[in-house]
Amino acid sequence: MTKLLALLVAVLLVAPVGAAHAGRSADAGGSGGSVVEVRGAPATSLETTEKPLDGKVIVIDPGHQLGNHNFPEKINRLVPAGGFRKECNTTGTATNGGYPEATFTWRVSKLLQARLEHLGAKVRLTRVANREDRWGPCVDARGRAGNKVHADAKISIHGDGSYTAGAHGFHVIAPTDRRPWTHDIYRTSKRLALDTRAALKGRGLTVANYIAGGNGLDFRSDLATLNLSDVPTVMVELGNMRNAGDAHRMTRPAGRATYAAALAAAVRRFVG
Structure with a gap:
C-alpha cells in the first residue's frame, strides 16, 4: 500500500511538467508564442532583405x-x-x-x-x-x-x-x-x-x-x-x-x- 501511494505521488508530480512543456511547443508553432529556431532556416523573417530590383x-x-x-x-x-x-x-x-x-x-x-x-x-x-x-x-x-x-x-x-x-x-x-x-x-x-x-x-x-x-x-x-x-x-x-x-x-x-x-x-x- 505504501509503495502504491508513493507511485501515485510521483506521477502527479511529473505530469504538470510534461503538460507545460507541451503547451510551450504548441505556442511556438502558433501565432502567439516564442519563435523556435529551425536548423537551416532563419529564426525570423526580418532577416530576409527585400530586393525589388533583383535582376534589373x-x-x-x-x-x-x-x-x-x-x-x-x-x-x-x-x-x-x-x-x-x-x-x-x-x-x-x-x-x-x-x-x-x-x-x-x-x-x-x-x-x-x-x-x-x-x-x-x-x-x-x-x-x-x-x-x-x-x-x-x-x-x-x-x-x-x-x-x-x-x-x-x-x-x-x-x-x-x-x-x-x-x-x-x-x-x-x-x-x-x-x-x-x-x-x-x-x-x-x-x-x-x-x-x-x-x-x-x-x-x-x-x-x-x-x-x-x-x-x-x-x-x-x-x-x-x-x-x-x-x-x-x-x-x-x-x-x-x-x-x-x-x-x-x-x-x-x-x-x-x-x-x-x-x-x-x-x-x-x-x-x-
Missing part, C-alpha cells in the same frame, strides 16, 4: 569628366550623334564658386549606385573615375552604354549652367520620335521622364522656371546620349549651378543625397 540592370551616366578641359583635341573631335555628328564631349559647367559639374554628377551618381545596388540592381557607370588626367567618354559611347548590357533603363545626370536671371530648378530631357533612332524607345523614355519628374517633385524640388512649357519636361532630338540608346533613357538637369539656391543644395552632402534618393525612387517606380 541600370546604367548611370555621370555627365562630363573632371579632366575634359585638359584634352581639348580629344573632346572637340566629331562623333556620331544619331544621323549627324557633334563634339565628343564638353567641359561642363560649374557653380559661381568653382564647384565643377563633373564632380557634382559623379558624387550623385555614386550615391545613386549605392541605393540601387542595395535594392538588388546591377549598376553600370559610363565612367569609373572623376580625375583631372581623364577625359570622356564621348557622347556616342555614353549613348550606346545601355545597349551593350541590355539595361532596363539609363539615366544621364547633369547640372545646368544658365545665366538667365533667376533661372533655377530641375528639368528632365527625353528623346523625341526620330526614325530609326528613337522610335523604339521614345514612349518608354517619356514614361521614365514622368516618373523621374514625379520623384524629384516628391522630394520637394521645384521644376525649372526657364524651360519652355514650365512643367519640368523637355523633349530633344539633338543629344547623342539619347539618340543612340536602344533602352529607355532620360537626361536630367538636376538644377542650375549658376543659381545660388540650387548651388547651395548641389555642393552639400545632404542636397546630393536628396537627388540620389529621388532618382532611386524614380528607377524603382519605372522598372519595379
Whole structure:
C-alpha cells in the first residue's frame, strides 16, 4: 500500500511538467508564442532583405569628366550623334564658386549606385573615375552604354549652367520620335521622364522656371546620349549651378543625397 501511494505521488508530480512543456511547443508553432529556431532556416523573417530590383540592370551616366578641359583635341573631335555628328564631349559647367559639374554628377551618381545596388540592381557607370588626367567618354559611347548590357533603363545626370536671371530648378530631357533612332524607345523614355519628374517633385524640388512649357519636361532630338540608346533613357538637369539656391543644395552632402534618393525612387517606380 505504501509503495502504491508513493507511485501515485510521483506521477502527479511529473505530469504538470510534461503538460507545460507541451503547451510551450504548441505556442511556438502558433501565432502567439516564442519563435523556435529551425536548423537551416532563419529564426525570423526580418532577416530576409527585400530586393525589388533583383535582376534589373541600370546604367548611370555621370555627365562630363573632371579632366575634359585638359584634352581639348580629344573632346572637340566629331562623333556620331544619331544621323549627324557633334563634339565628343564638353567641359561642363560649374557653380559661381568653382564647384565643377563633373564632380557634382559623379558624387550623385555614386550615391545613386549605392541605393540601387542595395535594392538588388546591377549598376553600370559610363565612367569609373572623376580625375583631372581623364577625359570622356564621348557622347556616342555614353549613348550606346545601355545597349551593350541590355539595361532596363539609363539615366544621364547633369547640372545646368544658365545665366538667365533667376533661372533655377530641375528639368528632365527625353528623346523625341526620330526614325530609326528613337522610335523604339521614345514612349518608354517619356514614361521614365514622368516618373523621374514625379520623384524629384516628391522630394520637394521645384521644376525649372526657364524651360519652355514650365512643367519640368523637355523633349530633344539633338543629344547623342539619347539618340543612340536602344533602352529607355532620360537626361536630367538636376538644377542650375549658376543659381545660388540650387548651388547651395548641389555642393552639400545632404542636397546630393536628396537627388540620389529621388532618382532611386524614380528607377524603382519605372522598372519595379
